[in-house]
Amino acid sequence: MSSMISEGTVKYLNSDPNPPAGFQMSDFNFDAANFKATTQLHSWYDATDPDLAPFAAAGGKLIL
Amino acid sequence: MRALLGWLYLCAYLPWQTAMADAPSLPAMLPAVPPVMDCAKLAAIDFSGAVGAKATISSARPQSDGKPARYCQVLGVIAPHVKFEVRLPLSGWTQRFVETGCGGLCGNLNIRLGNADTCLPATKGEFALASTDMGHEGGMDAKWGEDYAARLDFAYRSEHVTALIAKAIIEKYYGRKPKYSYFAGCSDGGREALMEAQRYPQDFNGITAGAPAMNFTTQNTFYHGWNARTNTDSTGHAIAALTTPRASNW
Numbered sequence: 492m493s494s495m496i497s498e499g500t501v502k503y504l505n506s507d508p509n510p511p512a513g514f515q516m517s518d519f520n521f522d523a524a525n526f527k528a529t530t531q532l533h534s535w536y537d538a539t540d541p542d543l544a545p546f547a548a549a550g551g552k553l554i555l
Numbered sequence: 556m557r558a559l560l561g562w563l564y565l566c567a568y569l570p571w572q573t574a575m576a577d578a579p580s581l582p583a584m585l586p587a588v589p590p591v592m593d594c595a596k597l598a599a600i601d602f603s604g605a606v607g608a609k610a611t612i613s614s615a616r617p618q619s620d621g622k623p624a625r626y627c628q629v630l631g632v633i634a635p636h637v638k639f640e641v642r643l644p645l646s647g648w649t650q651r652f653v654e655t656g657c658g659g660l661c662g663n664l665n666i667r668l669g670n671a672d673t674c675l676p677a678t679k680g681e682f683a684l685a686s687t688d689m690g691h692e693g694g695m696d697a698k699w700g701e702d703y704a705a706r707l708d709f710a711y712r713s714e715h716v717t718a719l720i721a722k723a724i725i726e727k728y729y730g731r732k733p734k735y736s737y738f739a740g741c742s743d744g745g746r747e748a749l750m751e752a753q754r755y756p757q758d759f760n761g762i763t764a765g766a767p768a769m770n771f772t773t774q775n776t777f778y779h780g781w782n783a784r785t786n787t788d789s790t791g792h793a794i795a796a797l798t799t800p801r802a803s804n805w
Binding site: 492493494495496497499500501502503504505509516517519521525526529530532533535536537538539540542543545546548549550551552553554555 | 660695696697698699700701706707709710711746747749750752753756757759760761762763764767769770771772773775776777779780781782783784786787791793
């Protein structure tokens with residue numbers, strides 16, 4: 492499961508540009524360069540902005 | 556006389572007082588609003604303007620499929636490929652709208668209320684509901700991500716445009732906007748929930764984000780990747796195999 496998720500997301504979602512054809516997760520090095528390569532689209536995918544002030548100002552309520 | 560006063564206090568005044576004290580935590584009782592038009596006629600309406608993108612209704616018809624109450628089911632697509640479903644109670648709509656999130660990499664169109672499915676308006680079929688496939692079908696292998704528009708729809712756009720069209724359809728069908736709008740999601744649905752709170756603060760009055768997979772990029776690359784790496788032996792096989800069935804909406 493983890494293998495499939497990580498290989499798919501590295502190949503087709505998180506990397507920009509994508510890794511070369513034939514890439515396998517077993518080729519992946521867990522290093523700073525690859526961290527940078529696979530977080531290029533952080534601002535698209537990651538819901539990590541802690542500023543909920545506009546939501547609160549609109550009267551919004553959140554259960555986390 | 557004292558006994559009577561005591562009885563009045565316990566049976567009449569105290570519950571009233573308690574009810575008043577509890578009032579802010581109880582949901583507002585809103586009157587049911589009936590439709591002002593035929594379900595099927597929704598299919599002829601162009602909602603593109605409300606969404607800011609080409610929107611096509613593929614079907615609009617009454618359904619009675621064992622859900623708590625009969626509803627008008629509206630199916631459609633928002634350009635480029637965001638499929639959505641909206642369910643509108645044929646009667647008894649108490650002016651609330653709930654959009655539900657989708658787990659994993661989504662790619663399927665299923666309305667699941669999750670942690671909200673036992674609340675009274677849900678069991679009575681009083682909610683207008685909506686969900687989306689997030690812009691692609693199937694694909695836990697993520698190949699659909701070769702299309703950057705599909706990546707963006709999955710990242711944060713699909714749940715927002717679904718909220719926009721659902722609200723527009725509700726307003727047309729009942730002649731008024733929902734009084735309260737909610738988003739309920741778990742796992743990736745929790746990420747979608749937080750995305751709504753952060754990017755589109757006007758979309759929902761209330762949001763529940765269950766177990767949000769909010770740090771998507773790092774989680775899927777490094778956490779899942781390292782899990783797989785440390786569970787692989789020297790011949791490339793998994794050391795501990797998954798032996799329990801996978802949940803359908805994790």
